Amino acid sequence: xxxxxxxxxxxxxxxxxxxxxxxxxxxxxxxxxxxxxxxxxxxxxxxxxxxxxxxxxxxxxxxxxxxxxxxxxxxxxxxxxxxxxxxxxxxxxxxxxxxxxxxxxxxxxxxxxxxxxxxxxxxxxxxxxxxxxxxxxxxxxxxxxxxxxxxxxxxxxxxxxxxxxxxxxxxxxxxxxxxxxxxxx
Numbered sequence: 140x141x142x143x144x145x146x147x148x149x150x151x152x153x154x155x156x157x158x159x160x161x162x163x164x165x166x167x168x169x170x171x172x173x174x175x176x177x178x179x180x181x182x183x184x185x186x187x188x189x190x191x192x193x194x195x196x197x198x199x200x201x202x203x204x205x206x207x208x209x210x211x212x213x214x215x216x217x218x219x220x221x222x223x224x225x226x227x228x229x230x231x232x233x234x235x236x237x238x239x240x241x242x243x244x245x246x247x248x249x250x251x252x253x254x255x256x257x258x259x260x261x262x263x264x265x266x267x268x269x270x271x272x273x274x275x276x277x278x279x280x281x282x283x284x285x286x287x288x289x290x291x292x293x294x295x296x297x298x299x300x301x302x303x304x305x306x307x308x309x310x311x312x313x314x315x316x317x318x319x320x321x322x323x324x
Contacts, residue, residue, distance in 0.1 A: 174213045182207045182216040189223040245290070251280035252291030255298025262305035270309065273302030 183204055190200040203219050210216050258273035277299035284292060 171212050171214060174210050174216055178213055178216055179207055179210060182210070182220050185220040185223055185225060189220075194223060247289050249280045249284050249287075249289040249291040249295070251276045251283060252289075252295035252298070255280055255302070256294040257298075259298035259301030259305075262301050267305035267309050270302040270305030273298040274306060277302060 186195075186200060186203050186207065189195055190197070195203070207216060207219050210219070255273050255276035258269040258276060261269045262273065277295045280291060280295040280298075283289065284295070
C-alpha cells in the first residue's frame with residue numbers, strides 16, 4: 140500500500156489558536172460547498188504570494204497548488220491557505236463623521252396638518268361637508284406644531300383657509316335660505 144505524496148495532516152492545516160482569515164464566500168455556513176474555478180484561482184494566488192515571499196519551499200508550493208486545483212470544496216481550499224497572510228490587513232472602520240458635517244435631520248410633517256389640507260381640498264368635491272374637519276384639524280395641528288416643532292404650517296393654513304371659506308359659504312347659504320323662508324312666509 141503506497142502512501143499519499145503528503146501526510147493526512149499538515150502543519151499548515153487548521154490548528155487551534157492559528158488565525159484563519161481567508162474564507163471564500165459562504166465558507167462559514169457551508170465548508171462543503173463546491174468550489175468554483177474562481178475560488179481555486181484565488182487560493183492559488185494566495186499560495187503564489189506566499190511562495191514569492193519565501194514562506195514555503197518550492198516542493199510544498201507545488202503540492203499545495205496541485206491540491207488547490209484538485210479541491211472539490213471551498214473548505215479544502217481554506218485549509219490550503221490557512222497559514223498564509225491573505226493580503227493587506229483590512230483597515231479598521233474609520234471614525235464616524237462628526238455630526239457637524241452630517242445633513243441636518245428634517246423635522247417630521249405633522250399628520251393633522253396633512254389631514255387638514257386634504258379635508259380642505261375635498262371641500263369642493265363634498266360641497267363643503269369636510270370644511271368643519273379641516274378647521275378643527277388645522278387648529279389642532281398648529282397647536283401641536285408650536286409645541287413639538289414639527290413642520291406643516293403651510294398645510295395647516297391651507298386646510299384652515301379652505302375650511303373657513305367652505306363654512307362661510309354654508310353659513311351664507313343657510314342665512315339666505317332662512318331669509319328667503321321668512322320673506323316667503
